[in-house]
Amino acid sequence: MSDCIFCKIASGEISCNKVYEDKDIFAFDDINPKGPVHVLFIPKKHYATLNDIPSQDLPIISKIFGVAQKIAKEKGVDQTGYRTLINTNRNSGQVVFHVHWHLIGGKPLGPMA
Ligand code: 5GP
Numbered sequence: 001m002s003d004c005i006f007c008k009i010a011s012g013e014i015s016c017n018k019v020y021e022d023k024d025i026f027a028f029d030d031i032n033p034k035g036p037v038h039v040l041f042i043p044k045k046h047y048a049t050l051n052d053i054p055s056q057d058l059p060i061i062s063k064i065f066g067v068a069q070k071i072a073k074e075k076g077v078d079q080t081g082y083r084t085l086i087n088t089n090r091n092s093g094q095v096v097f098h099v100h101w102h103l104i105g106g107k108p109l110g111p112m113a
């Protein structure tokens, strides 16, 4: 999508600290990290929210979690613990409307708000 900041990050038009890339998935450090480790995972294909991933494309979700497992290990938070979450629409506080998974760790995160 031409006007989407995360599409532009995945295409290299906007710079980022890239953590992982394959043909379907892109991962990069969050610009405003909520912990020592804060990585965002996106499908390269644009879906605005989790609601917008059609059933035939749902395997991308398990693929993203497989990559998240690998990155959590690489970042050294797989045993200490981390949080993965997806914000969807207004009440969650979703700000960027290209579906993305947060992986946050490296310190105790406390209870969910
Ligand atoms: P949301 O609230 O939509 O789930 O989270 C959006 C996340 O994207 C926020 O944590 C925010 O810091 C991050 N973010 C927004 N713009 C940029 C950007 O241009 N580059 C990077 N690396 N992260 C961004």
Ligand code: ZN
Pocket (backbone or CB within 6 Å): 001, 004, 005, 006, 007, 008, 045, 046, 047, 097, 098
């Ligand atoms: Zn996009």
